[in-house]
Amino acid sequence: MQNGPMTNQAAEERRRLLARQIAEIAGEGALLPGTLLVRMMGCGKAGCRCKADPPRLHGPYIQWTRKIGGRTRTKRLTQEELERYQPWFDNARRLRDLVGELEMLCLQAASEAEAWSVEG
Numbered sequence: 001m002q003n004g005p006m007t008n009q010a011a012e013e014r015r016r017l018l019a020r021q022i023a024e025i026a027g028e029g030a031l032l033p034g035t036l037l038v039r040m041m042g043c044g045k046a047g048c049r050c051k052a053d054p055p056r057l058h059g060p061y062i063q064w065t066r067k068i069g070g071r072t073r074t075k076r077l078t079q080e081e082l083e084r085y086q087p088w089f090d091n092a093r094r095l096r097d098l099v100g101e102l103e104m105l106c107l108q109a110a111s112e113a114e115a116w117s118v119e120g
Helices: 008-028 079-114
Strands: 035-041 058-068 071-077
Touching: 008 079, 058 079, 071 079
Parallel strands: none
Antiparallel strands: 035 058, 058 071
């Protein structure tokens, strides 16, 4: 996106481009929302290598976290699962980014057309 305000024509062209990009992602039909984390962790066993100086933590553990029915759910993935579904996670992230940008452009257009205050 460019710096500074866009002309109405440029904003309309950008909205159309974003809509096409969103449709392309939707056309692929595969996305997984949520957050991926790769963690190294310590355990509770005394004398374990993770308690050494310096500690040698266990892992890596790949965790996928998302909301289901208003509750946070976490699933541990294998490296193979991550590799298999990484494009789906990438699609979800890209879709979120595109929709967020489209929302901002539409808010700006409506605010300008109606002389609404953007703050409230």
